[in-house]
Structure formats: C-alpha cells, structure tokens
Amino acid sequence: MSGKRAAVIWLALAMCALAVLMAALALGSVQVSPWKVFGALVHAQTEGVTDSSGEIVRTLRLPRAVAGFACGGLLALAGALLQVLLRNPLAEPYVLGVSGGAAAFAVLALAAGAVRWVVDTASFAGALLSIALVLGFARRAFWRGEAQEASPRLLLTGVVLATGWGAVVMLILTLMPDERLRGVLFWLTGDLNGAGDPWPALAALVVALAASVPVAPQLNVLIRGEAFALALGVPAARLRVRIYLVASLAAAVAVTTAGTIGFVGLVVPHALRLICGNDQRMLVPASALAGGTAVMGADLVARTVVAPAQLPIGVVTALVGVPVFLWMLMRGRR
Amino acid sequence: MSAPVHLSATTGGPALSAHALTLRGGGRLLLGDFTQVFRPGEMWCVAGPNGAGKTTLISTLAGILRPAAGHVELDGVRLDAWPQARLAQRRALMPQSTHDAFGSSVLDVVLLSRYPYLTGWGWEAESDRAAAQAALESLALGSLAARDVLSLSGGERQRVALAAALCQDADVLLLDEPLAHLDLHHQVDCLTALVRWMQAAPRTIVFSCHDLNLARRFATHALLMDGEGAAFGGPVAKVLTPALASRVFGHPLVLIAQDGYEALVPALRSP
Numbered sequence: 262m263s264g265k266r267a268a269v270i271w272l273a274l275a276m277c278a279l280a281v282l283m284a285a286l287a288l289g290s291v292q293v294s295p296w297k298v299f300g301a302l303v304h305a306q307t308e309g310v311t312d313s314s315g316e317i318v319r320t321l322r323l324p325r326a327v328a329g330f331a332c333g334g335l336l337a338l339a340g341a342l343l344q345v346l347l348r349n350p351l352a353e354p355y356v357l358g359v360s361g362g363a364a365a366f367a368v369l370a371l372a373a374g375a376v377r378w379v380v381d382t383a384s385f386a387g388a389l390l391s392i393a394l395v396l397g398f399a400r401r402a403f404w405r406g407e408a409q410e411a412s413p414r415l416l417l418t419g420v421v422l423a424t425g426w427g428a429v430v431m432l433i434l435t436l437m438p439d440e441r442l443r444g445v446l447f448w449l450t451g452d453l454n455g456a457g458d459p460w461p462a463l464a465a466l467v468v469a470l471a472a473s474v475p476v477a478p479q480l481n482v483l484i485r486g487e488a489f490a491l492a493l494g495v496p497a498a499r500l501r502v503r504i505y506l507v508a509s510l511a512a513a514v515a516v517t518t519a520g521t522i523g524f525v526g527l528v529v530p531h532a533l534r535l536i537c538g539n540d541q542r543m544l545v546p547a548s549a550l551a552g553g554t555a556v557m558g559a560d561l562v563a564r565t566v567v568a569p570a571q572l573p574i575g576v577v578t579a580l581v582g583v584p585v586f587l588w589m590l591m592r593g594r595r
Numbered sequence: 596m597s598a599p600v601h602l603s604a605t606t607g608g609p610a611l612s613a614h615a616l617t618l619r620g621g622g623r624l625l626l627g628d629f630t631q632v633f634r635p636g637e638m639w640c641v642a643g644p645n646g647a648g649k650t651t652l653i654s655t656l657a658g659i660l661r662p663a664a665g666h667v668e669l670d671g672v673r674l675d676a677w678p679q680a681r682l683a684q685r686r687a688l689m690p691q692s693t694h695d696a697f698g699s700s701v702l703d704v705v706l707l708s709r710y711p712y713l714t715g716w717g718w719e720a721e722s723d724r725a726a727a728q729a730a731l732e733s734l735a736l737g738s739l740a741a742r743d744v745l746s747l748s749g750g751e752r753q754r755v756a757l758a759a760a761l762c763q764d765a766d767v768l769l770l771d772e773p774l775a776h777l778d779l780h781h782q783v784d785c786l787t788a789l790v791r792w793m794q795a796a797p798r799t800i801v802f803s804c805h806d807l808n809l810a811r812r813f814a815t816h817a818l819l820m821d822g823e824g825a826a827f828g829g830p831v832a833k834v835l836t837p838a839l840a841s842r843v844f845g846h847p848l849v850l851i852a853q854d855g856y857e858a859l860v861p862a863l864r865s866p
Contacts, residue, residue, distance in 0.1 A: 262703065264718040348696040478717030482710050484697060488690035491659040493710045493763070494683030539697040542717060 267543035274550035278330065281554050285326040285561045286318050290568055293318055328459035328518055329560040329574070330553035333525050334466045335515040337552020340526030341533075341544055342473060342508035345480045346501060347416055350534065351590075353527035354512035357419030357505075361426025362391025363516040364449060368430050371445050372437045380448075381517050388513030391426065392506070395419050403501050451522030451575030453560050465514040466549060472507045473545050476500060480541035522575045524582025525552050525559075531589060609670040610634045611656060611686070611767050611799055616665035618651050625651055627824035629665070633816075635766065636797035638790065640810035640817045640831065644844055647822030649803040650691055650771050656801060657688040657769045669767065683711035687763035689756050691771040695744050701755050702727055702740040708763040730762035731755075733788050749776040757785060761792060768792075770802035774809070782806070786813040807848075807859045811835050819843045835859065 286298045293301070293314045301315035302323070339354035346352070355361070366387025370380040395418055396403070402415040434445065447454070479495045490497040515522070529552040533544055556574065559581070563572040611633040618626040625648030633639055633656075641649050654660035656667055658674035667674045669685060677685075687708070695704075702724075709723040731737050734754050744752065753776045760768060773789075774782045790813055793800050804810050810817055810831060817834040819827045821843045827834050837850045840859060847862035 264716065267718075348694070350697055478710060478713055482707055485695070485704075485707060486690065486693050488654065488659060488688065489693055492657055492683065492686075492688035492690070493708065494679035495710070496679065534697065538703075539699050540703070 262538055262540035262543055264542075267540070267547075270537050270543055270547055271550065274547055274554065278550055278554040278557070281558045281561070282326055282330070285329070285557055286322045288561060288565055289317075289322065291317055324459045325453055325560065326557050327463055329453050329557040331459055331462035331466045332453070332515040332519045332522060332553075333529075333556025333559075334549040334553035335462065335469060335511040336522060336526040336556070337529040337548040338466070338469055338473065338545065339508040339511040339515070340552075341530035341541070341548040342480075342504045342511075343526075344530055345484055345541060346504050346508065348484060348486075349416070350531055351527070352416075353524075354508065354515070355423065355521065355523070355526070356416070357395050357509065358391045358422035358426060359388050359509050359512040360516050360521045361423040361430075362387035362389075362394075363513060364521060365426045365429040365433070366390075367448060367517075367520075368433045368437075368445055371441060371448060372433050374441065385513055385517045387426075388509070388516060391422060392509040392513070394422055395509075396502075396505070398422075403498060403505070447573050448520040449575075450573040451520040451578070452573050453519050453563075454571060459518070462514055462518045465511065466553075469507050469511045470546060470549055473504065476503065477542040477545045480504070480545070484539075484541075520573075520575065522556060522559075522578055524578045524586065525555055528582045528585050528589075529555055532585070535589065535592075609685075609766065611801075612668045612671075613656065614665050614668060616655065616667065617663045618648050618655060619663045620648055620651050621646075623822075624824045625822060626820060626826055629826055631818070631826075631828050633767070633799050633801055635799050636793065637799055637816050638793050638814045639799075639801040639828075640814035640835075641801060641803040641820065642805065642807060642810060642817060642835070642840075642843075643820035644822055647820040647843075649820060652818075652820065653688070653769050653771045653801065653803060657686060658682060659688065680711055683763070683765070685765050686767035686769065687760045687765040689760040689768075689770045689773055691775070693752075693756055695752075698743045698745045700740070701731070701736070701742050701744055701747070704744050704755060705730055705759045705762050708759040711763065726764060727758075727762050730758040733761060733792070734758050734785065750778060750781060753777055754781065754785065766796055766798040768798065768800045768802075770800065772804070773802050774804055774806065782809060789813070807835050807840060808857075811857065811859070 283295055283298060287293050287295055291314055297314055298318055301318040336354050340352070343352040343354060343356065344350055363384040367380050367384035370383035375383070399415040399418040434442070437445065479500055482490045482493050482495045483497060483500055487497055530544060530548045533547050533551055537543060537547065556578065559577040560574050563574045563577045566572065613629055613631050616626060616629040641652060643649055651660060655662050658667060669677065674682065705727040706719055706723060709719055709726060712723060713719065728737070728740065731740055734757060736754055736758055739751065744755065747755065753773070757773050760770065773785060777785060786809060789800055792798065814831045816829060817831040819834055819839055827839055837848045837859060841848045848859045849862045851858055851860060
C-alpha cells in the first residue's frame with residue numbers, strides 16, 4: 262500500500278458518497294431533478310419563490326442524509342478500530358456492550374414517555390456507563406495486553422455486559438405499556454426517522470477521524486502483537502485505551518442519533534479489508550467514507566421501497582449485512 | 596549513577612550492558628545479580644532448560660519488560676531514559692511468536708519494521724521498500740514478497756519475522772528462538788546470514804536457542820541460564836562445555852570429536 266493508492270481509494274469512495282447523497286436528496290415521494298437539488302443547496306436562502314421541492318430537500322432530506330452518513334461513518338470507523346484493538350476481524354462496534362448500555366437507558370426513558378432529547382441524553386449516558394464498566398473490569402487487558410490470540414478477557418467482559426444489558430431491555434419491554442412498544446422497537450432496530458439535528462453527529466465523525474488517523478501507522482504495528490509493537494517504539498497500552506475510547510464514543514454518538522443500526526460496523530471494514538488490503542492508514546478514513554455511504558444508501562432504500570410506509574433502517578442493513586457476512590465467513594474458511 | 600555516554604568508546608563501539616539484573620517470573624528467581632556487557636561483533640547464544648527465563652531476559656534486554664532489580668544500558672544510557680522512537684532505531688526484537696489475525700502480503704509485514712523511520716504522514720519511502728526487499732533477499736525470501744502471510748508455513752513465517760527484525764536496521768538484535776520451526780538447512784542458512792549481518796557493521800546479536808551444537812559453531816559467546824538465579828556467560832567454547840551444560844540441563848552431556856568436528860551429545864544413562 263502506498264499513499265497514492267490510498268488516495269485513489271479515498272477519492273473513489275468520496276465519489277460514491279456524493280452520488281448516493283444526490284440520490285438521497287432527489288428520490289422519494291416527491292421526485293426532485295438533480296439540477297433542482299443542486300439549486301436548492303446553493304441558493305438556500307436567496308430563493309425568493311417559495312419552492313416546496315427545495316424546502317423538502319433542505320429541511321427533510323438533507324438532515325436525514327447527513328445523519329445517516331455521520332452514523333454510518335462513526336459505526337464503520339468504530340468497527341475498524343475495535344477489530345484492531347481485539348485483533349479479531351469479526352469484532353463490531355456493539356460487541357463491547359456500548360449499544361446495550363445505550364439501549365437499556367433509552368428504553369427506560371421511552372417507557373417513561375420521555376421526550377426525544379431526554380431519550381438521547383439517557384442513551385448517551387448508558388453508553389458512557391457501559392464504557393466505564395468495560396474499562397474498569399478489563400483494565401488489565403488494556404495495560405498489559407494479552408500475550409495470546411486476540412484479547413479474550415476484554416472481549417468476554419464486553420460480551421457478558423452486552424448480554425446483561427439485553428436482559429435489562431427485555432425486562433423493561435415486558436413491563437412496558439403496549440402503546441409505546443412500537444416506538445421502542447424502531448429505536449432498537451435503528452431508525453433515522455426521528456434523527457433531529459444531524460450536525461453534532463457529523464462533528465463527532467470529524468473529531469473521531471482526527472483522533473484516529475494520526476495513529477493509524479501505529480495500529481498497523483499493534484495488530485502484530487504487544488512485544489512487536491513495544492519493540493518498534495509504539496506505546497501499546499496508551500494506544501489501546503485511546504482507540505477503545507474513540508471507537509466506543511463514536512458508537513455511542515451513532516446509537517444516540519439513530520438507534521442500534523447493525524452490521525455496518527462489522528461488514529464495511531471487513532469488506533474493505535478484503536477488497537483493498539489491510540492497511541489501517543488507508544482503512545480508517547476509507548471505513549468512515551464507505552460506512553457513511555452504506556447507511557445513507559440503506560436509509561434511501563428504507564424510506565422508498567414500501568413508501569409511503571418506512572422500514573427501520575436497521576432491518577435493511579441487517580437484511581443486506583447477514584448474507585454478505587455469511588458469504589465472507591465461508592470464503593474465509595477455505 | 597549514570598555512566599558517561601562515551602564509556603563504550605574505550606571498549607570498541609556502542610554496547611548493550613546488563614547491570615546487577617535480577618529477574619523473577621512466576622514467583623521464582625530466574626536470574627540474580629547478573630552483570631554482563633554485550634559488545635559489537637559478538638553473537639551471544641542464550642541457552643538453558645525450559646522456563647529458565649530466556650524470553651524474560653531477552654525482553655528485559657530489549658527494554659519491554661521491567662527487571663525486578665538492576666537495569667540495562669545501551670551506549671551507557673539506561674534503557675528507560677531512551678526516547679522510545681530513538682531506541683527502536685538502535686535495537687530490534689524478534690518475539691518468540693507473532694499472531695497474524697489479518698491477511699497481509701509478506702512485503703507489507705516486513706515493511707512494518709520500518710515504523711521507527713517513518714516521517715510525515717507515516718507512509719514508507721522508496722528507501723524503506725528497498726530495505727525491506729533487501730532483508731527478504733538476505734534470507735532468500737525474495738520470491739515470497741507478494742504472498743499472503745496467512746498462507747505461509749510455520750518455518751516460512753519464522754524467517755519472515757527474522758527478515759522484519761533485520762529490516763529494522765538496528766545495531767543490537769535480540770532474537771527469541773529465531774530457529775524454532777526451521778529445518779536444519781534453514782537453521783544453518785539463517786545463522787550464516789546473521790553472522791554476516793553481525794560482522795558487516797559490526798553489530799551485536801543475542802539469540803536464544805536450544806541447539807547447543809549450532810550455538811558452538813556460529814555464536815561467539817554463550818550465556819547458560821540454570822533458571823535458579825545463576826548464569827554463566829563468556830566465549831562460547833568456555834561456556835558450552837560438557838561440565839557446565841550437564842549441570843545446567845540436569846542431564847549428563849559428553850563432547851565427542853571427529854574429523855575436526857565437535858558435538859555435545861546426551862550421555863547414555865546406565866539403567
């Protein structure tokens with residue numbers, strides 16, 4: 262992998278992202294021509310004529326597409342980082358329990374009939390609590406690294422906590438009044454419908470990239486093991502905590518914005534590895550671009566295939582993600 | 596306390612030295628009050644029974660493990676006082692095993708060892724590629740450069756790891772069991788390449804090894820660890836003797852000589 266080849270990959274992914282963005286802005290119950298979409302974006306305020314299609318593009322479709330891109334980017338970035346941290350290509354952003362904590366708290370808030378921002382705050386608090394628990398229980402795995410394959414202690418701590426959160430969610434669901442179940446169900450499978458202001462999530466994506474791209478060369482070394490990394494002058498323990506925090510906070514922001522959208526964080530980095538090679542310097546930014554594009558595209562499908570009804574976006578990503586993942590797994594076994 | 600930086604100039608180039616080193620592992624004393632200088636142009640074989648602390652010693656000499664007492668110096672400066680990035684340009688470590696979770700080409704794996712030399716955005720320069728290719732060639736691995744590491748055999752992987760350590764271009768090379776999984780032919784080839792590499796600069800090599808006869812043939816010095824706190828270091832012919840080796844390994848060994856060749860072999864125990 263050379264810097265030039267990585268730049269070509271990034272450029273190609275950015276073009277895809279722009280194409281999907283245009284489609285997401287143009288398609289829907291009201292078709293808007295690409296030319297008009299462009300006009301609506303450029304002449305945001307200056308347009309004197311009240312143009313309903315311009316309004317739809319600016320206030321409905323653009324925030325939703327941006328929220329989708331940001332969440333997808335955050336999830337795929339988190340997945341790519343956790344796959345390095347756990348030295349396991351099948352790790353995903355939710356495997357360490359971040360989404361479980363977020364879901365338990367969000368469901369509790371929804372059950373109490375809280376308004377959107379309270380639900381968001383609760384879910385972010387739940388994610389933070391889960392991150393703190395994993396850091397507390399598995400701190401030795403961070404400081405010392407584990408000599409053997411992957412990091413079983415860290416992984417098992419996360420998986421057990423995630424299972425615990427799942428039980429809490431089920432408990433709340435069974436005790437919850439029926440009329441609120443549907444909203445909760447959408448939240449749990451991932452839903453961009455209620456995503457309000459998309460810009461905090463996009464800002465989080467930029468911050469997460471800024472925190473992980475500079476250490477990407479070190480990630481390449483860390484994958485090969487603790488002793489190897491230390492011998493090359495990579496501060497392994499500090500790096501592990503850093504990528505765990507970046508990945509978990511990224512996942513927390515994504516879950517808070519759009520619920521638990523599955524499979525993006527697992528499939529996107531893994532597919533990029535298979536197609537473009539396993540160089541974290543290329544992979545970290547590429548995952549963010551490809552993940553964002555994937556979720557933006559999935560959301561376009563979710564709101565257009567059964568229009569005027571909408572599917573939860575998590576259903577679309579799972580329906581596509583499960584077969585793709587199984588195929589990759591079978592292919593890897595050979 | 597800290598020795599003058601140019602102390603080594605009088606003893607012939609930069610040196611790695613252990614000062615009153617004490618190592619413990621699993622609640623046992625592995626090495627007690629060990630002091631030794633490893634000079635350029637010297638190739639040290641570390642030998643001893645299983646669990647004697649060979650890996651612990653090599654990791655401590657590399658500065659990635661803290662000793663229970665004492666310290667290690669490079670060029671007269673304590674290892675923990677070295678900036679990590681500078682240290683990585685001066686000493687390389689080949690761990691006993693590396694685990695590949697992800698596929699990657701052999702060339703890319705070897706290129707990782709150029710990490711201490713990366714500048715700017717962290718992409719390798721053409722000179723780094725040349726160094727990696729040269730390291731592969733020196734171990735006759737040039738033809739494997741494009742192969743996926745996951746498709747390699749254990750022995751091939753071991754030689755790739757050795758090439759990576761060479762590619763780090765440090766003048767102190769610490770190797771933990773570099774000959775494990777290698778057939779006899781490759782063991783001899785690797786040791787020959789290492790001797791050449793050591794003499795070229797000259798540089799220092801410390802490697803652990805179970806084959807006392809290969810050590811006698813290729814190493815200049817040997818360190819025998821009994822795993823109970825004692826270690827015997829010195830020129831290889833004076834350390835890998837039947838008497839000392841028998842004592843350390845807990846099994847009688849005899850030296851046989853024929854046609855100018857010598858070999859340590861386990862004595863037959865009378866029933």
